[in-house]
Amino acid sequence: MSSIEENVQNIWNSNQLLLGVPLIDIQHLWLIVIISQLNHLLEESVSENFELDNQIGAVLNYIDVHFKTEEEILKKLNYPVLAVHASQHQEFVRHINQDLIAEHILDPRSLAKLMRDFLLKWLSSHINVEDKEYNYFIKGKNLDIHQISLELIKEKSIEFSEDQIYFYKKIIGDWII
Numbered sequence: 533m534s535s536i537e538e539n540v541q542n543i544w545n546s547n548q549l550l551l552g553v554p555l556i557d558i559q560h561l562w563l564i565v566i567i568s569q570l571n572h573l574l575e576e577s578v579s580e581n582f583e584l585d586n587q588i589g590a591v592l593n594y595i596d597v598h599f600k601t602e603e604e605i606l607k608k609l610n611y612p613v614l615a616v617h618a619s620q621h622q623e624f625v626r627h628i629n630q631d632l633i634a635e636h637i638l639d640p641r642s643l644a645k646l647m648r649d650f651l652l653k654w655l656s657s658h659i660n661v662e663d664k665e666y667n668y669f670i671k672g673k674n675l676d677i678h679q680i681s682l683e684l685i686k687e688k689s690i691e692f693s694e695d696q697i698y699f700y701k702k703i704i705g706d707w708i709i
């Protein structure tokens with residue numbers, strides 16, 4: 533296992549983030565991959581600013597895709613507190629844009645560090661709390677989440693990269709979507 537893979541495995545296990553909704557789990561796991569890659573770049577004193585900028589770009593892209601996916605699926609499920617959940621996503625985006633990027637745009641290393649720390653905190657403050665909350669709702673309603681996920685993937689053309697599937701198989705199990 534590479535050091536990034538080990539790091540991903542450790543963070544995933546210690547935070548107990550598995551929801552059992554493959555469409556969401558694969559994205560949450562991918563967030564940990566992105567954090568680990570960012571961390572790896574920060575630990576290498578030779579990493580260039582453009583590499584950090586690229587990785588910060590990957591974070592921003594991830595956030596956009598993941599929040600859209602999650603809010604769409606919650607909409608399909610008629611999740612009663614979707615507005616509250618979505619407002620937490622909005623606050624997350626606001627913090628990243630206004631408090632981190634706008635303040636530290638000229639210093640990619642500091643920005644990358646702040647982002648890494650904030651994303652790590654998000655695992656326990658949001659994914660492990662609010663995302664688990666909607667998962668209880670799904671389980672309680674006995675909804676066919678697999679079928680609902682498939683519909684959403686088709687409607688919104690949600691894609692998964694080879695690397696995302698690789699990590700899912702390695703850390704979570706068979707990829708059945």
Ligand SMILES: [Fe+2]
Nearest residue numbers: 560602659663
């Ligand atoms: Fe999430």
Ligand SMILES: [Fe+2]
Nearest residue numbers: 602658662663
């Ligand atoms: Fe969420």
